[in-house]
Amino acid sequence: MGITIKDIAKIAGVSTSTVSLVISGKGYVSETTREKVQVVIDEYNYKPSRSAQQLVSQCSGNIGFIISDIHLSRSEAFYTRILLGAELEARNYNMYILLSTVGDKIDIPAGIPRFINSQDVDGLIIAGSVPVALVEYVHKLRIPTVLIDFKVSQTNMDAVLMDNRDGAQQIVKHLVDLNISKIGFVGGSYYHPSIKERFEGYQTAMVLHGLGAIAQNSDYHYLIEYETSPECGQRGLLKILEKIPDVEAVICVNDTTATGCLQYVESINKKVPEEIKIAGFDNVNFSAITHPPLTTVNVPKVQMGVEALKLLMDRINNGQQVHQTRLIPVELIVRGSTVKNGS
Amino acid sequence: MGITIKDIAKIAGVSTSTVSLVISGKGYVSETTREKVQVVIDEYNYKPSRSAQQLVSQCSGNIGFIISDIHLSRSEAFYTRILLGAELEARNYNMYILLSTVGDKIDIPAGIPRFINSQDVDGLIIAGSVPVALVEYVHKLRIPTVLIDFKVSQTNMDAVLMDNRDGAQQIVKHLVDLNISKIGFVGGSYYHPSIKERFEGYQTAMVLHGLGAIAQNSDYHYLIEYETSPECGQRGLLKILEKIPDVEAVICVNDTTATGCLQYVESINKKVPEEIKIAGFDNVNFSAITHPPLTTVNVPKVQMGVEALKLLMDRINNGQQVHQTRLIPVELIVRGSTVKNGS
DNA sequence: TATTATCATCGAAACGTTTCGATATTATTA
DNA sequence: TAATAATATCGAAACGTTTCGATGATAATA
Structure with a gap:
């Protein structure tokens, strides 16, 4: 050859x-x-020749990237961009990424990604929530693993997370700076870790700005759905408006939910941002082209993938050090959906 | 070990x-x-051990999956699902998929996916349009390759395509069955192969149903934008309505464009489907949750990935046979955006 | 100058498979 | 019964690297 x-x-x-x-x-x-x-x-x-190198070095040169199929198929391309970042960084290490999706229920060990039991990966990146049993399984196998946007409390593992609390606080501060105080919060389940953090960031900031009463008033909050979605946003805003007709702004747990809010506001012939302001979170690819464009918090998705890969390679090459969590900074992006009235 | x-x-x-x-x-x-x-x-x-097998068999056991970064980052998760299908089928052959994105401009050979020149793949799947020079390069290298939703006319290669013409014809037939004749067509560039096929399918069907005059009347058509997008849909419908105020239905080249049309119709306080009917194409994941839900043509994305991988493995294992194109059937999905008035 | 340390190069073993012949056994045919 | 064919098993070479230890050559030190 x-x-x-x-x-x-x-x-x-x-x-x-x-x-x-x-x-x-x-x-x-x-x-x-x-x-x-x-x-x-x-x-x-x-x-x-890679195979010859692998054979003699006893390393596969591959990184397994595991993600739930639900997450990957989502329209926001959120995890796709994380994957992209990981692939980008993998080039610097001459590693390849093997992608595998998992369902939300899997048999252990029959249903796990085949590269794990075939020992075809030197390490794993797990992006977003997957069955905890899977994480525990690979942890038990002592396969170097980095979690992204997911944390399993029992096990001590490397993780790359975004600063959800800070992002929520930035939004609150921005709204308060516009002289707004009646600020609601919509989206998903309180028991989802990221959502919880965002909600707590909102509460913390509200208290900080002397709006503790609202932060504690559940009439301002809608956190009872298992999945976030535009519909969740619609239902959430509807619910809040029933209790608080003069709510001035709603922070949504993510952009997807926020688009639902925007749609609902439009359907009741109210105006964003004049009558109510809407903010999202994530800065996914459609958030700049909603009507009006959505104020949101940018999450550096590609960078998270890059960081995860770096962290993982570090662990693979110098295994012993203490496990760490990298908190990726996020950044408020102000767009039309929260601009000051009359401007 | x-x-x-x-x-x-x-x-x-x-x-x-x-x-x-x-x-x-x-x-x-x-x-x-x-x-x-x-x-x-x-x-x-x-x-x-994979590396030992690879070494002795002189095969990598990997398939390279190439896609433009623009396509992958798109919100519709269209190509993501194709990738998923390929991965699914790859399991049956005990192959791994190596993903790589390419920009719309790349240096040959410096900028091409590294697994190509490192000879780390036994074959390639190229999904969606990529620089033609890349396709020609791998063709010259005689790497077994299957194109998905992309065709390079000069080179004779295996391809998996969806039946764009038939899909468009199904939509037209459906609309004609509702007694509608003033049917416009919106979206993208006529020079994009898939768009061209869809448009031609529309024209053919129109002629077939005795609506050749409309099929030839460019006032009914908007095909002048390089990229499809919601905005493209908005502008397209606006343009058509200027010329044909009483247009009864618009077929959009894809669902993304169709959502723009829906938004535009809403913005001018018309009603879908009562005053105008809108149809999309692709059946991406958000098309069922628009308002109203979008009539569209389902493209079996996962299946296309599966077929591509099968075809590729066939070519890898029995290289000599003649190149083939697999046309994947598509299916009309009727939803609220085109239901009969008064029903 | 004799000894040791550093630098430079090489041969050979090892990594874990697959596969080609070789050999031995059994079944079939002439 | 002898010759051939089919079945069953095995030993050894080969795949293309990396790395250990050996060997020399050169530079630094005593």
Whole structure:
């Protein structure tokens, strides 16, 4: 087939060991030899065989990327961009990403991604929530693993999370700066960790700005649905308006929910942002093209994938260190849905 | 490390060759030996080392999946589902999928997915449009390749396509059955192959139903934007309404564009479907939750990924046969946006 | 100058499979 | 019964790397 290290060695007039040393940059090689070999490598565009490397190094060179099929199929391309980031960074380590989806119910170990039991990955990235049993399983197997946007409380593992609390606080501050105080919160289930953090960030900030009464008043909150969705947003806003007809702003737990709110406001012929302001969270790809464009919190998705991969490679290469959590900063993006009245 | 074929052989009291034969199912092995070996394999949950297999077989066991980053990041999760289908089917062949995105401009060969020049894939799936130079490059390299939803006219290659013409014709027939004749067409660029086919399917069907005059009347058509988008739908419908105020229905080239039409109709206080009917194409995940829900053409995305992988494996294993195109049937899905007036 | 440390290169083993012959056994045919 | 064919098993080579230890050459030190 292709050209091998032996061919290169023969042509360059050195041993295969020397060629190997040149490629890896390890050991001692004289400058003249290094150049001589490199010229031949370049000329023949030689690339070492991965399988041979893997065989001798006992590493697969692969990273497994696990995500629930629900998350991946979501329209927001949220996790897709995280995957992209991981792939981007994987190039720097000459690793490949193997993608696998899992359902929300899986048999252990029959139903888990095949690369795990086949030992075809050196580490795992798990993005978003997956069955906890799966996480525990790979943890027990001592496979280096980094969780993204997901935390399993029992097990001590590396994780990359976004600063949900801070994001929510930034939104509240922004709204308060507009002289708004009647601020509601809509979306999903309080028991989802990210949602919980966002809600708590909202509460903290409200208290901080002297709006503790509202932060504690459940009439302002809608957190009873299992899944977030536009419909959830519609129902949530409807519910809040029943109790608080003069609510001035609603913070939605994510952009998807926020679009539902926007639609509902439009359906009752109210105006955003004049009569009510709506904010989302995530800055997914459609949030700039809603009507009006949505104020939201940007979550650097690609960067989260990058960080996760870095963290994982770090763990793979120097296994022993203490587990860490990287909190990725988020940033408020103000758009039309919360601009000041009359501006 | 793990358990090897030698260990299995020793425990079972046979040679490694015999174990190999049992696993692959090739050659002659007596039933008693086969069982004896299989028991040991199962007991120790032995899995052959991929790198060793790859090394000796000179196959990577990987399939490269290439997609433009624009397509992957799109909100509709269209290509994501195709990828999912490919991954699903890859399991049956014990292959892994390596994902790589490409930009719309790439240097050849510096910027191409690294698994190509590293020879880490046995074949390629290219989903959606990518730079033609890339396709020609891999074609020249004689890497087995299947295109999905993309066709490069110069080169003869395997392809999996959806039946765009038929889908458009089904929509027209459906609308004509509702006694509608003033049917417009909106979206994107005529020079995009899929869009062209859909438009031509529309024209063919119109002629077939005696509406050739409309099919030829460009006042009914908006096909001048490079990218499809909700805004494209809005602008398109606006443009058509200027010329044809009493247009009865608009077929959009995809669901994304159709949502823009829906929004525009709502903004001018017309009613869908009473005053104007809107149809999309693709059946992406949000098309059932628009207001009203969108009539569209379902494209079996997962199945397209499955078919592509099957076709590719066929080509890898029996390279010589003639190149083929698989046309995947599509199916009209009637929803609220085109139901009969008064029903 | 003799000894040791550093630098440079190489040969050979090892990684875990598959597969080609070789050999031995059994079944079939002439 | 002898010759051939089919079945069953195995040993060893091969796949293309990396790395350990050996060997020399050169530089630094005593």
